[in-house]
Amino acid sequence: MAMMENELPVRNRAKSYEKESKLAFIIKDLNRNKFIYIMLLPVLAYYGIFHYGPMYGLQIAFKDFSPALGIWGSEWVGFQHFTEFFNGFYFWRLIKNTLLINIYELLFAFPAAIVLALLLNEIRSNMFKRVVQTISYLPHFISIVVVVGMMVDFLARDGLINQLLVMFGFESIAFLRQPEWFRFLFISSGIWQGIGWGSIIYLAAMATIDPTLYEAAKMDGAGRWKQTLHITLPGIMPTIVILLIMNMGSMLSVGSEKVLLMYNASTYSTADVISTYVYRKGILEASYSYTAAVGLFNSVISFILIVSANSISKRVSENKLW
Amino acid sequence: MRISTSERVFGGFNALLMVILCFITMYPFLYVLFASLSDPASVAKHRGLLLIPLGFTLDAYKAVLDNPMISTGYRNTIFYVVAGTALNLFMTALGAYALSRRNVYFKDFFMFAIVFTMVFHGGLIPTYLVVGNLGLLNTPWALIVPGAISTFNLIIMRTAFQQVPISLEESARMDGANDFTILFRVIIPLSMPVIAVMILWYTVGHWNSYFSALIYLRDRELYPLQLILREILVNNNTDSMMTGASTLDKMDVGETIKYATIIVSTLPILVLYPFLQKYFVKGVMIGAIKE
Numbered sequence: 001m002a003m004m005e006n007e008l009p010v011r012n013r014a015k016s017y018e019k020e021s022k023l024a025f026i027i028k029d030l031n032r033n034k035f036i037y038i039m040l041l042p043v044l045a046y047y048g049i050f051h052y053g054p055m056y057g058l059q060i061a062f063k064d065f066s067p068a069l070g071i072w073g074s075e076w077v078g079f080q081h082f083t084e085f086f087n088g089f090y091f092w093r094l095i096k097n098t099l100l101i102n103i104y105e106l107l108f109a110f111p112a113a114i115v116l117a118l119l120l121n122e123i124r125s126n127m128f129k130r131v132v133q134t135i136s137y138l139p140h141f142i143s144i145v146v147v148v149g150m151m152v153d154f155l156a157r158d159g160l161i162n163q164l165l166v167m168f169g170f171e172s173i174a175f176l177r178q179p180e181w182f183r184f185l186f187i188s189s190g191i192w193q194g195i196g197w198g199s200i201i202y203l204a205a206m207a208t209i210d211p212t213l214y215e216a217a218k219m220d221g222a223g224r225w226k227q228t229l230h231i232t233l234p235g236i237m238p239t240i241v242i243l244l245i246m247n248m249g250s251m252l253s254v255g256s257e258k259v260l261l262m263y264n265a266s267t268y269s270t271a272d273v274i275s276t277y278v279y280r281k282g283i284l285e286a287s288y289s290y291t292a293a294v295g296l297f298n299s300v301i302s303f304i305l306i307v308s309a310n311s312i313s314k315r316v317s318e319n320k321l322w
Numbered sequence: 323m324r325i326s327t328s329e330r331v332f333g334g335f336n337a338l339l340m341v342i343l344c345f346i347t348m349y350p351f352l353y354v355l356f357a358s359l360s361d362p363a364s365v366a367k368h369r370g371l372l373l374i375p376l377g378f379t380l381d382a383y384k385a386v387l388d389n390p391m392i393s394t395g396y397r398n399t400i401f402y403v404v405a406g407t408a409l410n411l412f413m414t415a416l417g418a419y420a421l422s423r424r425n426v427y428f429k430d431f432f433m434f435a436i437v438f439t440m441v442f443h444g445g446l447i448p449t450y451l452v453v454g455n456l457g458l459l460n461t462p463w464a465l466i467v468p469g470a471i472s473t474f475n476l477i478i479m480r481t482a483f484q485q486v487p488i489s490l491e492e493s494a495r496m497d498g499a500n501d502f503t504i505l506f507r508v509i510i511p512l513s514m515p516v517i518a519v520m521i522l523w524y525t526v527g528h529w530n531s532y533f534s535a536l537i538y539l540r541d542r543e544l545y546p547l548q549l550i551l552r553e554i555l556v557n558n559n560t561d562s563m564m565t566g567a568s569t570l571d572k573m574d575v576g577e578t579i580k581y582a583t584i585i586v587s588t589l590p591i592l593v594l595y596p597f598l599q600k601y602f603v604k605g606v607m608i609g610a611i612k613e
Contacts, residue, residue, distance in 0.1 A: 029427060035501035036420045040432070043417035043471065047436055050468050053452040054444025060451075071451075116343075119336055128337070134599060135344045138351075141591050141602075143530035145548045146584055149555025150350055153580060160353065163369045192347065200606045224329055249441055257533045261556050275446070282447040283537055295445030303442045322437075 061293035081293035098273040102251045104187045112191050113198030136196025148261040179270040209235040241319040249306030274298050358581035362574035382582035395547035403528040406466040410524040413470045418479035419505045464538035482516040519605035
């Protein structure tokens with residue numbers, strides 16, 4: 001069998017390369033690893049077209065995009081769409097709604113999964129623990145359409161929740177038509193759907209904590225509460241921080257998919273967020289340039305948030321996403 | 323080990339809390355199930371929690387299964403799930419393999435460019451325009467191609483591929499295998515647990531997704547199940563389901579039809595869930611220890 005180039009001993013190979021020009025070196029490498037590059041091609045094409053393509057297309061935020069002229073042919077208008085958005089009637093409402101939903105999520109939904117993980121960790125019976133886990137993960141796999149569909153049904157004027165309220169002597173409430181209920185319903189249904197699933201990653205982190213730490217703490221007379229406070233929590237802190245950073249990044253892109261299903265004209269005042277506004281204005285009303293500007297604003301802020309959360313965390317705790 | 327009173331109280335309280343949690347999680351599904359099997363008129367009259375079906379009839383299911391929109395939706399969704407997941411897996415595996423090899427030119431740059439898309443993206447409108455320019459609007463491909471790779475899954479798969487011992491790859495190469503053979507005959511068979519997890523995640527993702535269909539599809543014939551569900555459950559439009567029933571009946575029947583629709587559309591996941599759960603969990607674990 002003929003000795004092929006790529007089967008030369010490593011040392012010889014390195015030596016022979018030194019003599020070659022860089023270009024020849026690259027060509028040789030391309031040839032030797034050609035199948036890898038062939039594999040890479042569709043992948044890079046995918047990212048180029050569907051991820052970097054839209055980034056290129058973002059320039060329409062600074063143009064007056066008309067589909068007939070195309071992205072390149074449309075005229076530049078500078079920051080006109082941005083000023084229009086910033087000075088527009090909806091700007092503060094959208095910012096406020098988007099931020100409030102996120103802040104509530106951070107305050108209630110984010111810790112909820114941690115608390116559940118801590119409580120599950122305290123259950124001694126493995127059997128019981130497994131049953132609770134299995135049940136609590138389930139809603140994660142139900143589509144958001146079905147979840148909102150069930151909410152619409154249960155929260156309707158004559159739905160289950162109102163039937164119960166009336167049975168206990170309360171007034172019935174048109175939950176989904178009243179703006180003041182929107183955030184509560186959005187966050188609490190989110191907790192219902194995500195708490196179990198969210199707890200898995202913390203439980204995984206807890207499983208890696210060195211058991212001798214607990215032994216030592218017990219020797220020192222620490223009860224379960226102290227053990228949780230001084231061993232378990234610090235043990236899962238890196239995980240908490242990483243997930244927190246990731247949450248920061250998605251702050252402004254809050255689940256338009258769910259809001260879109262849950263809201264209606266009567267709850268816009270608290271429910272309309274940046275991404276749903278982009279959907280209505282952009283897709284339904286086809287004002288592409290304006291909503292591309294709104295979307296760009298959104299992406300840039302998210303980017304800044306995630307980068308700063310990462311660097312702050314890197315400085316204070318050495319936990320980082322990258 | 324002695325257990326103090328306060329710990330016992332906490333334990334009891336904790337267990338109670340967990341039971342309540344399980345009840346709150348499960349009950350909505352049970353209510354839907356019971357109501358879907360009940361006699362429509364009795365459900366309409368009933369107030370409060372349902373603990374068993376009231377009467378028993380499968381009429382609602384018959385109406386759901388007879389509905390042409392549901393069956394087209396089902397068929398479309400199955401196509402999107404199968405074709406979509408196949409493309410997902412193929413593309414993710416290619417990327418994961420190529421980027422897990424040590425000596426690939428510009429690998430770090432490619433990796434950076436890919437991970438960068440997780441923190442910055444062009445947003446809805448430019449993406450929509452790209453899909454439009456490619457002529458994918460209102461075609462089934464719009465639901466499959468733009469999401470061909472999930473970057474998060476790519477990273478997980480790459481990590482798994484890196485862990486396959488290099489010696490296996492080298493011996494295959496000795497035997498004359500090229501990279502495609504190595505990927506499909508050596509690496510993937512050795513990474514089955516991760517592949518299984520990826521299949522599950524992508525499948526459930528396609529099954530449950532409605533947003534891209536909402537944006538990209540106009541033609542009702544192409545609608546996936548979730549968009550049909552949106553009409554029936556969220557927009558409260560069950561008219562298409564009932565031909566022939568009188569108006570009064572319609573209101574009652576409409577309710578039970580909604581419940582039956584929920585069950586029918588979620589059944590595959592509900593049935594498979596207990597068997598698949600551990601793989602899903604494994605996926606999260608793998609994701610947690612990436613890097």
